[in-house]
Amino acid sequence: MDPKIGKATLKDNQYVENLEALFPNLPKRNDIFDSLQKAKFDVSGLTTEQMLRKDQKTVSRQGTKVAISAIYMDLEAFLQRSGLIADLHAFCQAHSYDALVAMTIFFNTCNEPVRQLAVFCPHTALRVTVCGVLERSHSPSLKLTPAPSIHPNLQAYLQGNTQVSRKKLLPLLQEALSAYFDSTNIPSGQPETEGVSREQVDKELDRAGNSLIPGLSQDEEEPPLPPTPMNSLVDECPLDQGLPKLSAEVIFEKCSQISLSESTTASRSKK
Known part of the structure; x- marks a missing residue:
């Protein structure tokens, strides 16, 4: 209920005051809170x-x-858990989660809340988008400082603005998903391949589609032309010996024969 933490509302305060008026024999408010906090932050024995x-x-x-x-523990202690990445x-x-954001919270020796973030995502593009939105956010500003990470698929942060709770983080994650789909042409549900460029992914998708078309191989965009069949009817073609040799005299003689033939035909038709 501390207003410095920024979680309690006026309605919360009103409900607590009403309960205290109805049950005057309740323990003190701070004692109840401390008891609940201890139970809430007790994660011993949990996987x-x-x-x-x-x-x-x-x-x-x-x-x-x-x-x-x-x-509900320090991020450093959480990251040191045995087999964490596999878990x-x-x-x-x-x-069926594509990404996981862990917001750690604990109280320091001065009883001040400390928040930290860890973003785990095997999909490079989605992880980069989520981290980018969180880092650049100004409303609210998380004031993130990158922390040492134990794995390439995990990015850890120290959160300077401790008043940004998980509830206030949800709209930012929605914004990150919108930015992710706006910046990619990959269909929904199609996972990206880490270490492979988008052009390579598109090429592999094209090849997969071509493999379903008869006559198309994975390495060829068009089917090869079939070889020309042998035809025994043209084995003795005169052109097998090459083109005939032509001279000017032969051409003039041929033209004269054609002209004479046409003149004879015309005179016969007049008769």
């Missing part, structure tokens, strides 16, 4: 999957889903 599912929300667009989980992969595959 990574249980921690991720304990307090989780999801945003999606066109079949692409991003999960955001609250992790994150398994969690995303089991629930």
